[in-house]
Amino acid sequence: MTLEFILGHLNYWLFIILMMTGFYIVVSRGNYVKKIVGLNIFQVSVFMFYISIGKVQGGTAPIFPVDLNIDPNVVYSNPLPHVLILTAIVVGVATTALGLALVVRIREEYGSIEEDDILEIEQHIQAEENSEHGSAMGGRA
Amino acid sequence: MATPASSAVLTFTEHLPLLAVAVPLLTAPFCVLFGNRNIAWLLAGLASIASCLFSLHLLLQVIDGDIISYHLGGWAPPLGIEYRIDAANAFVLFLISGISSIVIPYARRSIAHEIRLASQTLFYCCYLLCFAGLLGVVATGDAFNVFVFLEISSLSTYVLIAMGAERDKRALTAAYDYLIMGTIGATFFVIGIGFLYMATGTLNMADMAVRIADLEGNRTVQAGFAFVVVGMGLKAAIYPMHLWLPRAYTFAPSVVTVFLAATATKAAIYVLMRFMFSVYQPSFMFETHTLTWIIIPLAVLAMFAASLIAVFQQDLKRLLAYSSVAQVGYMILGIGLLNVTGLTASIIHLFNHGITKGALFMVTGAFVMRKGSSFCDNLAGLGKQMPITSGAFVISGLSLIGVPGTAGFISKWLLVTSALEKGWWWMAILIVGSSLLAIIYVWKIVEILYFKEAPEGNTAKEVPYSMLIPMWVLASVCIISGIDTDLTYAAAKAAADGLLGAGVVR
Numbered sequence: 001m002t003l004e005f006i007l008g009h010l011n012y013w014l015f016i017i018l019m020m021t022g023f024y025i026v027v028s029r030g031n032y033v034k035k036i037v038g039l040n041i042f043q044v045s046v047f048m049f050y051i052s053i054g055k056v057q058g059g060t061a062p063i064f065p066v067d068l069n070i071d072p073n074v075v076y077s078n079p080l081p082h083v084l085i086l087t088a089i090v091v092g093v094a095t096t097a098l099g100l101a102l103v104v105r106i107r108e109e110y111g112s113i114e115e116d117d118i119l120e121i122e123q124h125i126q127a128e129e130n131s132e133h134g135s136a137m138g139g140r141a
Numbered sequence: 142m143a144t145p146a147s148s149a150v151l152t153f154t155e156h157l158p159l160l161a162v163a164v165p166l167l168t169a170p171f172c173v174l175f176g177n178r179n180i181a182w183l184l185a186g187l188a189s190i191a192s193c194l195f196s197l198h199l200l201l202q203v204i205d206g207d208i209i210s211y212h213l214g215g216w217a218p219p220l221g222i223e224y225r226i227d228a229a230n231a232f233v234l235f236l237i238s239g240i241s242s243i244v245i246p247y248a249r250r251s252i253a254h255e256i257r258l259a260s261q262t263l264f265y266c267c268y269l270l271c272f273a274g275l276l277g278v279v280a281t282g283d284a285f286n287v288f289v290f291l292e293i294s295s296l297s298t299y300v301l302i303a304m305g306a307e308r309d310k311r312a313l314t315a316a317y318d319y320l321i322m323g324t325i326g327a328t329f330f331v332i333g334i335g336f337l338y339m340a341t342g343t344l345n346m347a348d349m350a351v352r353i354a355d356l357e358g359n360r361t362v363q364a365g366f367a368f369v370v371v372g373m374g375l376k377a378a379i380y381p382m383h384l385w386l387p388r389a390y391t392f393a394p395s396v397v398t399v400f401l402a403a404t405a406t407k408a409a410i411y412v413l414m415r416f417m418f419s420v421y422q423p424s425f426m427f428e429t430h431t432l433t434w435i436i437i438p439l440a441v442l443a444m445f446a447a448s449l450i451a452v453f454q455q456d457l458k459r460l461l462a463y464s465s466v467a468q469v470g471y472m473i474l475g476i477g478l479l480n481v482t483g484l485t486a487s488i489i490h491l492f493n494h495g496i497t498k499g500a501l502f503m504v505t506g507a508f509v510m511r512k513g514s515s516f517c518d519n520l521a522g523l524g525k526q527m528p529i530t531s532g533a534f535v536i537s538g539l540s541l542i543g544v545p546g547t548a549g550f551i552s553k554w555l556l557v558t559s560a561l562e563k564g565w566w567w568m569a570i571l572i573v574g575s576s577l578l579a580i581i582y583v584w585k586i587v588e589i590l591y592f593k594e595a596p597e598g599n600t601a602k603e604v605p606y607s608m609l610i611p612m613w614v615l616a617s618v619c620i621i622s623g624i625d626t627d628l629t630y631a632a633a634k635a636a637a638d639g640l641l642g643a644g645v646v647r
Contacts (some may be wrong), residue, residue, distance in 0.1 A: 026321060033376070039324055046331055053339050083283050088331060091292045097323050098299055102317045105303065109310040122311055133455050133516040 011052035018045035030115035032106060036099045037079045043092045054081035142527055154198065158211040158224040158261040161195040162280050162290075163236060164188050166273035178258070181265035185490075186279030188269060192276060193238035200231040204635050210282070218282070219345035225282030228635035229488065233279045233411045235632075237493050240403045240499055247503055247611040248396040250604070252509050255394045256304055264304060268400070271297040275408045284334045284344045284420075287412060288327060291376070294311065294408070295323045298401065302393040312392035319385040322554050326382075333368030337362045337420070341436055350420050357425045366428065369416050377409035379436075380443035383466040390462035395506030396457065403499035410472050414487070418640040424478055429439045437477040443470025452585070457505050457515040460582055461498065467575070468494045471556060477558045484637035486555035489629055493540070493548035493622065500537035500615035504530055507608055511601040514597040514600055520586070522595025527603050529577040531590045531617035533616040540619040543576050547623040551630070 006013070022045060025038025059077035064070060103113055110118050151562050166306035168188040172181035203209060203226055211224040226234075252261055274294025278287055299320045305312030338344060340361045341352040356362045371382075378386040386406075390398045404423070421428050444467050472494070475487025507530045514520040524531045540547035543554075553572060560568035603609065622629045 023325075026325070035321060039321060042325070043328055046280075046328055046335070049332070050335055053335065080344075087285075087289055091289070091296075094296055095292070095320065098296055099317070099320050102299070102303060102313060102320065105306065106313045106317060109306065109313060120313060122314065124309065129516070130455070133518045138577065 011049070011126040015045050015049040018048065021045075030104045032115065033100070036096060036103070039099070040092065040096055043088070043095075047088060047092075050081040050085045050088070054078040134140070144554070149615055155211070157195045157199055158209055158226050158280055159190045159213065161170075161199065161238065162224075162273055162276045164191050165269045165276065165431050166293075167545045169266045169269040169273065172262060172269065172470050176262055178261040178265070181262045181425055181641045182245070185248075185265040185269050186242070189238060189241040189245050189272065191626070192272075193235070193242045196231065196234040196238045196276075199226050200228075200632060202226075203228050204632055206635055206639060208639075212309075219343050219348035222286055223282040223345055223347070224280050225347060225641045226280065228632060229414065229637075229640050230279045230411065231638050232488065232632045233407060233491065234276060236407065236495050237272070237275050237279065237404045240400065240495060241613045243499070243614055244396060244400050244403075247506070247608050248397070250398045250607050251506050251510060252394065255308060255396075257307055257381045258405060260304060264301070264394075267297040267300045267304075268397075270294070271400070271405075271566055275404055278408050279411055284337065284346055284349065284595055286344075288331050288334065290329055291330070291412075294405070295327060295376075298397075298405065301397040301401075302389050304397070305393045306370055308394075308396050309392050311388070315388040315392045316645065319389045322375055322382075322385045323330060326372045328372070329368045329375070330372030333365045333370075333372060336365030336368065340365065346415065347484065348418050350422075351422065355421065356509060357427075358614055362421075363427050365576075366416075366421055366431070370431065373409050373413045373416070377406050377413060377473075378466055378469055380447065380466060380470060382512065383443075383447070383469070386466060387459055387462040390465065390502075391456060392457045395458075395502065395509050398462075399499055399502040399506060402502050403495040406465070407495055410469070410476075410487075410491060413473075414476060414484070414640055417476060417532070418484070419642075423641070429479065432477045436473055439489045440470045440474035441568075441575075443467055444474070444571070444575035445578065448575055448582070452582045454582075455517050457508065457517060457586060458502070460586070461501050461505060464579065464582065465494075465498055467579075468498070468541075470575075471552070471572070474568075475556055475559065478556075478563060478565075478568075480559055480562055481634075481637050481641055482562055483559035484640060485630075485633045486552050486559055489555060489633035490552035492633070493552045493619075496615050496618045496622070497537050497540040497549055500533060500619060501541065503608070503612040503615065504534040504537070507604040507612065510604055510608070520589050521593035522590075523601060524587075524591035526595060526601045529603055529609055530612065533609075533612045534590065535587060536616045537619050540623065542579045545623075546620065547628075548619045550623055551626050 010023060019042055022038045022042030026035050026042060029035055054077055055079045056075055059075045062076040062079040107113050110121055111117060165188040168184050172184055175181065199209065206228065209226040212218060213222040213224065214324060252264055256264055271294045274290045274297065277290030278294065281287055281290065299316045301315055302319060303316035340359055341349050341350050342358055343352060347379065353362060373380045390402060417428065418422065423429060447463050447466035447470065451460050451467065454463060456459035472487050472490050475483045475490060508515050508520060508523065511527065540549040543549035553576060556572055557569045
């Protein structure tokens with residue numbers, strides 16, 4: 001793996017680092033809002049990846065002149081990945097909004113947004129259910 | 142069928158591939174605009190029935206192996222978005238819209254019982270969006286379009302699951318967990334598509350398949366495969382990636398569980414099939430290895446581990462959810478066996494399991510309505526108090542086990558045949574062996590329903606006809622498609638032949 005290879009794939013390295021950072025936050029943090037933040041970083045890394053593969057070296061913005069006098073020597077970047085990512089950004093915003101809305105409702109019901117507290121409350125509910133319904137079933141848990 | 146963009150006037154039937162998806166999608170906002178739950182219910186029902194008729198019409202057109210290519214907005218593929226209907230997706234479209242048409246009549250009373258008045262209109266809106274998203278995932282022939290529709294259905298699914306919070310607040314955390322895992326799955330899928338786009342320069346699946354054919358050794362293509370399989374595997378709840386499913390199914394409102402169990406994982410498995418057989422070729426060594434050494438072991442693990450967990454559940458809803466994970470195992474086992482019979486078994490099991498699990502969860506919903514929950518000790522003696530509902534449970538339970546004469550038997554028979562075709566007699570034993578576990582958990586419930594005395598002074602009356610009839614329609618389809626296999630087998634066979642169209646592995 002030469003230095004040239006590493007520098008030549010710079011956008012992929014950045015994409016991988018950003019993606020793993022986001023993924024790690026989702027997995028490691030117990031706070032539900034922080035998890036959403038991690039999820040956002042994770043998604044944004046993919047957006048960056050898409051946009052970077054649309055870049056053509058020496059290419060300019062893919063906009064035709066108004067008079068449609070197209071110079072055949074001008075190189076344009078590939079606009080398709082950008083368009084795809086516009087859609088993906090909308091999806092990402094919707095996911096974030098819905099996720100945060102759920103966190104608000106969770107806070108109302110549980111009084112906490114920390115995974116540890118919520119797991120404890122849920123284990124408590126489960127234990128109660130087991131003692132209520134399990135005993136009638138001959139203690140099968 | 143392909144029409145040039147210039148001929149602006151297409152006949153109504155030529156627009157069916159789009160209409161099947163667009164009608165529910167466009168009906169959804171009207172549900173909110175009218176703001177009345179009865180009108181919303183009516184609109185949802187009409188949209189489902191319309192979609193179902195369109196899908197049936199499409200299925201009958203393509204069952205002989207034809208392909209309908211619909212160009213969205215008249216833009217010809219590969220540049221424009223194409224809806225490509227062949228036997229495989231017409232069959233899945235028919236399953237999803239058929240289930241929806243049966244679920245909607247059931248939904249009215251069950252929803253009235255489980256969701257507060259103010260949210261009921263919004264429920265139907267979300268339901269239609271989820272429905273339209275699933276149909277879109279299946280109908281489209283454009284890889285990025287799959288992602289967009291997948292997210293439409295997923296986002297509305299999270300909302301639908303969270304609506305169960307009025308009965309149990311754990312629905313909120315279940316929906317949250319599913320949101321996190323579902324988004325990671327969908328993002329993985331997008332990364333996979335990105336790699337495919339890098340390697341091929343196209344998003345049209347048919348075009349991709351052509352350009353990918355001599356790129357077997359390309360690592361970008363291989364990485365794309367891994368991302369697509371893992372991303373869709375999360376959505377399809379393939380065994381170690383199933384963690385969201387039991388909680389989501391348990392705490393969602395009963396109707397949502399019926400609909401999701403019967404359709405959502407099926408759409409994801411369809412996408413897996415589409416990518417494994419239509420985009421990538423099973424002749425690629427990396428795909429054959431993945432299927433044989435990763436997918437098949439996971440399938441077997443799902444069949445046994447998930448069934449075993451199901452045996453020890455005390456809540457009927459959770460029991461059936463784990464059983465769903467096990468049944469997904471059979472479907473991906475059929476894919477992994479890599480022959481026409483195996484794939485036919487897989488596709489026919491999509492349908493058979495859809496109707497079977499739909500019926501079982503409808504029964505569960507009826508128990509929840511009368512007893513407040515579906516815990517096993519609440520069900521004691523209901524066989525006498527609710528004989529019609531319990532009867533439907535027995536029939537669809539038999540189908541879940543795979544007793545001859547029911548739908549489940551056909552798919553398991555084909556799976557066993559497929560394993561024997563490969564000479565894998567031990568696999569046939571494993572399939573039969575895991576069905577024995579299904580006998581245990583179904584019998585456990587039947588025993589409670591019929592052989593336990595109801596507690597003193599505890600009575601329950603039958604649920605209304607609007608719930609009994611849909612339940613029995615599905616239960617009778619379990620029997621009918623177990624005896625007369627013409628339509629389902631022909632469609633599944635045509636679908637499998639179409640997917641393995643290149644005839645690479647036979």
